[in-house]
Amino acid sequence: MNHNEKRFVEGVFVKLLFHKQEQRGMRLIEFETRCVRQGEIHEIVTTTHHDAKSGDRIDRVGFLGFAEMRCGGVIERGDAVKVGGKTIGTVLGFDECHYPNHYNILIATAEVLAAGDLELAAEMGIAFG
Template sequence: MNPHEDGAKRAVPATVVKVLTHRREERGMRLEEFTSRCVRAGEVHELVTTDQTGSPPGARIDRVGFLGFAEIQGAGVVDRGDEVWIGDRLVGTVLGFDACHFPNHYNVLIGVEHVVTGPDLALDPEARVSFRQSPLPGVSPATHYSRRALSV
């Protein structure tokens, strides 16, 4: 994410529709080169954690934990670097996307310190998920928005 190219955006809300319980050590996902994906209300995407957080676009992602599938509640843009919240808990940040199941769904790869699954986070169906823009380093969200408003 380039802070000089990205403007403010709204959070993308979602709801867990199925909890997944497994992890893999040699999954073979590929980190897409795209830094963002537009999502529509009603789409369902898979949430996958990985500790391979330094991986560049095109890299093979093997160590993964499956959280579940989430239905997007409101259209928006999910960017690499967005924070992923489940309820009031910050789970990790969007590392990128794997399109091996597209157009059925994307795997949203979430960078975490330790690979976790749905049960590890005590996920339940109907849990609220939110993809939120990370604040710019050293700038509070309120300052970021007021600077934006002044430059219009």
């Protein structure tokens, strides 16, 4: 992807989460892009369901935490996700079970990760793009 086609969406973690689940039951929504606004807070969730598509159930998940978006932009399926400057995976899609409060942004990773696995800290950066 040519990164000049869109802005990187950057944020910071405001609340860390440390749990994992095997039967979470999230569902990927049909849309592969979501617009986010500066100041919105969304939940960041990892999963090993790499081949999932819209409508699929997502059970194996790890919770990184909630991140505040530092700028508005578009997050889309396939975007690389960097935490603390290190790529951890790619955007798989979105679950809206808590919307309009927040989206669950699902990240396809090599293994299910929670905040402790990445030694996250509040105010650590996250970037999509």
